[in-house]
Amino acid sequence: MKRRNVQRLLAAALVCATLPGCRAPGATPDTHSKSGSQSSGGEPQPSVASAPRRRAGGPVTVRLASFAQASELELLDAQGRKRTARRSGQRIAIDGQAALERFELQAPADGVVGIGTARYSGELAVSVEPDGAWRVEHRVDFEDYVLGVVAKELGFGATPPQAWRAQAIASRSYALAQLEQRSRGNTEPYLFDGVRDQAYGGAPQPRNARERESLAQLRAAVESTRGMVLEHDGAVVDARYHSSCGGRTADGRAVFPELRSSCLSSVECAPCAASREVLWSWTVPAQQLTQLAKKYELGERLVALEPLKLDASRRWIEVELRGERANKTVRYEELRRELGRDKLRNARIVECWPKPGAKLDGGLRLSGAGNGHGAGLCQRGALDYARQGWSAERILGHYYAGAKLADRR
């Protein structure tokens, strides 16, 4: 720990010569001043569970993996000046000067620093991984992180505040559950931006007066849930969520066997069931079928495919791949990863051509309903329920049956 602090101070000394406005590491990052207090949204609150462990407050570290492969980083420093960072081996040059191992940008109070078009409160620490990728660590106030996630996940257009509130509580719960699971010894755990954890683009940047007004409403909605998380059996809920379920959510533990909580059970979702917008269809190119057969050493060709295990919502959980020489059972989520999550949008297959188990002579076409893994809160359904007047508490009670709200500030 001591050695790391010395390294940070040395790095800071190097940086301060190059980037005016940086601060000495170790100080608490400034957080945005927010007003407002807990609001019940006019609904009866679920009972508050006891025995909190990790707090849903203070600073949190987010690894900004979305910048890892950028050729260079366009920076905005605390004084609003644009800088360019380029890497050479393990060294970083700012505007062609100096050769740093690491540098930090500290946002001023109620201000931001930036990379590319994204803006961040708190602190950014940039270094280079041994494999040459950028390592960007963002230290940010937990609630500012939650605000950024909600804005990125749902946007700040004409969204009902109760949908923002439900998303804020689910996102905060998910983040806290990951941090608890990733805590090992003295190492500070971190979250990732992007699909590995939650969408996060830093501080929301409204582009006009209408968006500024909408963002103010979003901020008030998130603030009204400050510190609130879902708990089940005394533990924070690993509150997975997804884009649209297609009419019924997945059995969470069938999709994610590592889930400890049983409250992500399969439930009806009337808004998705009534919508045709959530339907998708995709013809798998013959070349990809051949690649699958080769990857799993099943022979030159994939002969047939059949789901072996379905969950309560009839989502495909395990699939048998039959090749010319051998067969292999794989998890459907693995198949999605191999073939493209943007193509196989989810596991709720409503039509398979040819029929499961039949010969794939003419190719393979899969049709489904929904988008995403299907476990926990359905964002499309939550939006619709909020428009119908449901409170965030009722929405969360629907998708995380049996969970309670807890204050983890």
Ligand SMILES: [Zn+2]
């Ligand atoms: Zn749904």
